[in-house]
Amino acid sequence: xxxxxLLTVSNxxxxxxxxxxxxxxxxxxxxxxxxxxxxPNGAGKTTVFNCLTGFYRATSGExxxxxxxxxxxxxxxxxxPFRPTDFLNPWRFATRLFYxxxxxxxxxxRAGLARTFQNIRLFREMTVIENLLxxxxxxxxxxxxxxxxxxxxxxxxxxxxxxxxxxxxxxFGLKDDANRIAGELPYGLQRRLxxxxxxxxxxxxxxxxxxxxxxxxxxxxDLSALIARLRDDHRITVFLIEHDMQLVMGISDHIVVxxxxxxxxxxxxxxxxxxxxxxAAYLGDTDTEAYTA
Amino acid sequence: xxxxxxxxxxxxxxxxxxxxxxxVAAVIFCPIVGIHxxxxxxxxxxxxxxxxxxxxxxxxxxxxxxxxxxxVGARLAQHIMDRRQAPVAxxxxxxxxxxxxxxxxxxxxxxxxxxMAKKYFITVLILALIYVLLGLGLNIVVGLAGLLxxxxxxxxxxxxxxxxxxxxxxxxxxxxxxxxxxxxAALFGCILGFPVLRMHxxxxxITTLGFGEIIRLVLTNWVDFTGGPNGVSAPKPTLFxxxxxxxxxxxxxxxxEYFGGEYNSEALYIFTYLLLLITVCIxxxxxxxxxxxxxxRAWEALRxxxxxxxxxxxNHVLVKLSAFTLGAGIGGVAGVFFAxxxxxxxxxxxxxxxxxxxxxxxxxxxxxxxxxxxIAALALTILPEALRQFADFRVLAFGGAxxxxxxxxxxxxxxxxxxxxxxIEANHAG
Numbered sequence: 001x002x003x004x005x006l007l008t009v010s011n012x013x014x015x016x017x018x019x020x021x022x023x024x025x026x027x028x029x030x031x032x033x034x035x036x037x038x039x040p041n042g043a044g045k046t047t048v049f050n051c052l053t054g055f056y057r058a059t060s061g062e063x064x065x066x067x068x069x070x071x072x073x074x075x076x077x078x079x080x081p082f083r084p085t086d087f088l089n090p091w092r093f094a095t096r097l098f099y100x101x102x103x104x105x106x107x108x109x110r111a112g113l114a115r116t117f118q119n120i121r122l123f124r125e126m127t128v129i130e131n132l133l134x135x136x137x138x139x140x141x142x143x144x145x146x147x148x149x150x151x152x153x154x155x156x157x158x159x160x161x162x163x164x165x166x167x168x169x170x171x172f173g174l175k176d177d178a179n180r181i182a183g184e185l186p187y188g189l190q191r192r193l194x195x196x197x198x199x200x201x202x203x204x205x206x207x208x209x210x211x212x213x214x215x216x217x218x219x220x221x222d223l224s225a226l227i228a229r230l231r232d233d234h235r236i237t238v239f240l241i242e243h244d245m246q247l248v249m250g251i252s253d254h255i256v257v258x259x260x261x262x263x264x265x266x267x268x269x270x271x272x273x274x275x276x277x278x279x280a281a282y283l284g285d286t287d288t289e290a291y292t293a
Numbered sequence: 294x295x296x297x298x299x300x301x302x303x304x305x306x307x308x309x310x311x312x313x314x315x316x317v318a319a320v321i322f323c324p325i326v327g328i329h330x331x332x333x334x335x336x337x338x339x340x341x342x343x344x345x346x347x348x349x350x351x352x353x354x355x356x357x358x359x360x361x362x363x364x365v366g367a368r369l370a371q372h373i374m375d376r377r378q379a380p381v382a383x384x385x386x387x388x389x390x391x392x393x394x395x396x397x398x399x400x401x402x403x404x405x406x407x408x409m410a411k412k413y414f415i416t417v418l419i420l421a422l423i424y425v426l427l428g429l430g431l432n433i434v435v436g437l438a439g440l441l442x443x444x445x446x447x448x449x450x451x452x453x454x455x456x457x458x459x460x461x462x463x464x465x466x467x468x469x470x471x472x473x474x475x476x477x478a479a480l481f482g483c484i485l486g487f488p489v490l491r492m493h494x495x496x497x498x499i500t501t502l503g504f505g506e507i508i509r510l511v512l513t514n515w516v517d518f519t520g521g522p523n524g525v526s527a528p529k530p531t532l533f534x535x536x537x538x539x540x541x542x543x544x545x546x547x548x549x550e551y552f553g554g555e556y557n558s559e560a561l562y563i564f565t566y567l568l569l570l571i572t573v574c575i576x577x578x579x580x581x582x583x584x585x586x587x588x589x590r591a592w593e594a595l596r597x598x599x600x601x602x603x604x605x606x607x608n609h610v611l612v613k614l615s616a617f618t619l620g621a622g623i624g625g626v627a628g629v630f631f632a633x634x635x636x637x638x639x640x641x642x643x644x645x646x647x648x649x650x651x652x653x654x655x656x657x658x659x660x661x662x663x664x665x666x667x668i669a670a671l672a673l674t675i676l677p678e679a680l681r682q683f684a685d686f687r688v689l690a691f692g693g694a695x696x697x698x699x700x701x702x703x704x705x706x707x708x709x710x711x712x713x714x715x716x717i718e719a720n721h722a723g
Contacts, residue, residue: 053604102608109606117604123597125381126590129714133587134594135605140587147586148579158585166716179383179713201606 004066006031006205006237007052007113012061014047014261021047022261025061029205029254034231034238036248038272039258040281045241046118048258049209053115054078054105067112067204077111079103110138114203116194118210118241124183128174128193131182132165135200168196171234172226188219192226199236206230208240212247220244224251249273257281307358314354318347381704383711403570407563415562419634421674422569423627428654428670429576429663430623435652436661437589438616439596441498444485444505445651448478448621450512450643452628457525457638458518467530471629478625479618481508486617490610493599505648512640524639527632530565537561565634572630576623580663585712592616593661653691657698659705668706 005028014022022044029035037045050056052063052074063074079100086093099107109115123131133140141147141157169175172192177185182193191211198206211227212220224247230236231251242248248255248269255272257265259281265272272278327343329336360366407415427449434442455474459465465473489500512519519525529538534545537560541547549556583589591612595602603609632638654673658665677687698705 055600055603102610104608104610105603106606106608109604115604117601121598121601121604123594123601125597125709126593127383127711127713129716130590130593130711134590134602134607137587137591138606142587144586144588147588148582150582162714162716169716175716178716181381181383181711197605 004031005029006066007239008062008064008066009048009052010062010064012048012051012063013059014044014051014056015059020261022051025258025261025263027256027263027266029237029239031237032231032235033253034227034240034251035254035256036252037239037241037256037258038243038245038248042260043258043281044261045258046209047261049115049207049241052108052207053113054108065108065111065113065205072111074108074111074113077103077107078105109201109203112202112204113207114198114201114205115207116198116209116211118213120187120190120194122182122190122194122197124181126182127179128182128185129162129165129169129178131193131197132168132200133161135197136161136164136202139202165200168199171229172196188215191215191219191223195226199230199234203236205237205239208238208242210241210243212242212244220247223247227251307355310358311351311355315347315351318350319344322346381711382708384713400574404567407559407566412559412562415559415566416634417675417678419562419566419569419630421671422566422573423631423634424651424654424670424674425573425667426569426576426627426630427624427651428658428666429573429580430620430627431651431655432580432620432658432661432663432666433583433592433623434616434620435655436659436666437583437596438592438613438620439660440613440616441494442501442617442620443498443645443648443652444501444503444508445620445624446643446645446648447485447505447508448482448624449628449631449647449651450508450638450640451478451481452625453527453632453638453642454512454519454525454628455625456629456632457527460528461525466528467629467633471626474625474629475622476625478628479622482617482619482621482624483614485621486614490613502645502648505643505645509640509643512643520639522639522641524637526637527635529561529636530568530633532564537564562634565630569630572626576626577663577667584663588612588615653695657694657705659702659707659709662705662707662709665705665707665709 007029009028010026012022012025013020025044025048027035037048039045047056051058051061054074054077057078057080058075061075065072065074076095077099080096082093082096086096123134126134140161141154143154146154166175166178169178172195174189174193174196177189182190185193191214195206195208195211208227212223215223227238227240228251231238240248252269255266255269256263257272257275257278264277264281265275267275322343323340325343326346327337327340329339361370406418410418427445430448431442431445434440434445452474455477456465456467456470459470459473463469485501485504489497492500513522515521516523528542529536531537531545535548535551536542536545537548539547539556539558547556548560584593591602591607592615594605594607595609595612595616599609602612631642635642650673654670655666657673658667658669673691677684683690
């Protein structure tokens with residue numbers, strides 16, 4: 001296991017008005033490993049995801065993503081508010097202004113972090129393969145003149161993205177459904193398609209928000225095998241939120257437990273399953289405070 | 294509705310239906326057709342005609358019911374009434390020959406048409422083609438990118454006024470104005486696009502509606518520059534210095550002098566029509582290509598789910614702006630043709646009703662379907678002309694058509710068809 005983690009979250013705090021959804025959350029996601037984020041309903045798991053992927057602006061805290069040799073500060077590329085000191089430093093002012101105008105969650109994806117959603121968000125009226133082509137937008141030939149004239153270069157680029165999409169469809173067993181409308185797929189396949197789509201953006205790390213929700217036990221088992229393959233064969237780091245404990249305990253290398261916006265435990269699956277604070281949080285023990293203290 | 298389609302023929306049922314139809318028709322037609330006001334008296338002499346009409350309707354009803362009980366009729370009814378049809382179809386991987394043949398035949402017909410038809414019909418078709426252009430432009434914004442734009446007429450107006458004012462102040466002709474109008478309308482589309490980027494649905498609709506009205510009010514009230522309600526005259530299209538008017542107005546040679554023949558007043562319209570036809574073909578081709586290009590896919594993805602788009606690394610700001618810009622540019626081109634064909638523009642041509650009409654073209658045609666938009670644009674401009682005597686009921690019929698469409702074909706006349714990809718071929722390449 002490499003010494004530096006791929007994704008580092010430190011002192012993340014998120015407040016909605018007077019409600020503190022996350023307070024001082026810190027954890028790290030290791031490279032080429034499966035890390036799970038678990039916790040009871042309303043613990044703030046999806047809020048962590050939304051802060052990571054830029055759909056919420058974190059109140060405070062640092063989010064750092066490592067992509068090869070580059071270290072990307074997620075908070076910065078989302079566009080932070082100006083600080084008084086910025087006006088003394090023109091360069092910093094310029095970068096702030098740039099990210100304020102053109103920054104946003106799409107830059108997080110381009111930095112190498114892809115995600116899926118708790119309630120599936122497919123492009124329902126487009127075909128399965130088109131869903132994957134949209135995901136490869138950044139790696140296609142986007143020159144409008146080339147596209148309008150259908151130049152050989154454009155056709156090559158299209159062929160490349162289609163074949164890449166086909167490779168992922170093959171991995172996810174969706175090859176035969178390539179030209180079906182995405183919204184017509186059965187629920188289980190829609191879940192898989194969403195993961196395949198996120199993978200088409202060529203990410204370093206993929207964040208799965210409850211990938212097994214609504215799946216039957218068999219489909220969950222397949223999913224578990226698939227996640228393991230992503231980690232082992234495709235060398236992709238997986239960070240997931242899940243309620244299905246069997247799945248989590250089976251594939252996770254590391255587990256972070258969140259309750260009421262606070263990290264109450266983190267460690268290997270075996271340690272977590274015997275951790276009294278975790279058991280208390282899940283079973284609703286009245287002495288929770290005593291354990292976490 | 295089920296009573297129209299009795300599964301097994303029952304004589305009693307059939308007679309009852311026919312009688313009901315007769316009674317309803319009689320109640321409607323007797324007062325409308327049967328009674329005429331003659332001074333202070335009623336003239337009941339036309340009652341026979343009214344009853345005859347009612348009888349005709351009853352018989353038609355009977356024949357229809359009998360027809361729907363035959364195998365062919367039942368299948369037809371099934372096809373029309375079937376709402377479970379998937380909203381979107383996927384094109385088959387193999388190309389169909391007859392589709393190409395059909396397109397070629399339509400094109401030949403369209404090119405040959407003006408040489409055989411009267412001037413009046415050519416002008417009707419010119420207007421229809423202008424609406425096709427407008428519909429295709431708005432189709433990019435509403436149909437593909439899913440941004441409800443109620444102020445599209447603003448770009449149409451900008452295009453038309455670019456031709457008129459460009460001629461008045463800068464001495465531009467038709468050909469200088471065409472790219473300038475497209476660029477200017479696109480620029481305005483971009484300017485409108487910026488503030489409305491964060492808006493969706495209703496809010497976006499209201500803002501664009503306001504923008505359309507602002508443009509119209511500016512054109513009306515800035516009398517010194519635009520001539521206000523009096524309007525401005527616009528130059529007619531020319532071809533490499535050849536003009537299509539009786540006398541040269543823009544320093545060229547009139548058509549009939551150049552070729553040495555009689556002056557023909559239709560020549561200008563034929564030329565405008567053919568030019569418009571070429572432009573429409575180019576725009577249709579652009580639309581066709583866009584659906585297979587990354588930017589077109591990004592627009593449609595944005596329509597489907599903006600949050601998912603952002604999570605996949607698409608800059609939604611640029612995607613929205615490009616849709617607004619391109620749609621507006623096409624609207625501007627349509628405006629130039631409109632001004633050139635009319636020879637005159639004033640702000641009354643660019644009211645909200647116009648925007649609503651263009652939107653109706655896109656919605657009736659099927660959001661995102663190029664073929665549907667063309668058919669709807671032709672239908673919505675040619676039918677009112679063909680049915681001039683019922684002009685008062687135009688908007689009523691329009692509303693009725695909308696209601697029926699929403700019931701039977703909520704996705705428009707033609708279902709949008711998605712391109713399909715051959716996965717086998719791709720594997721060899723990869």
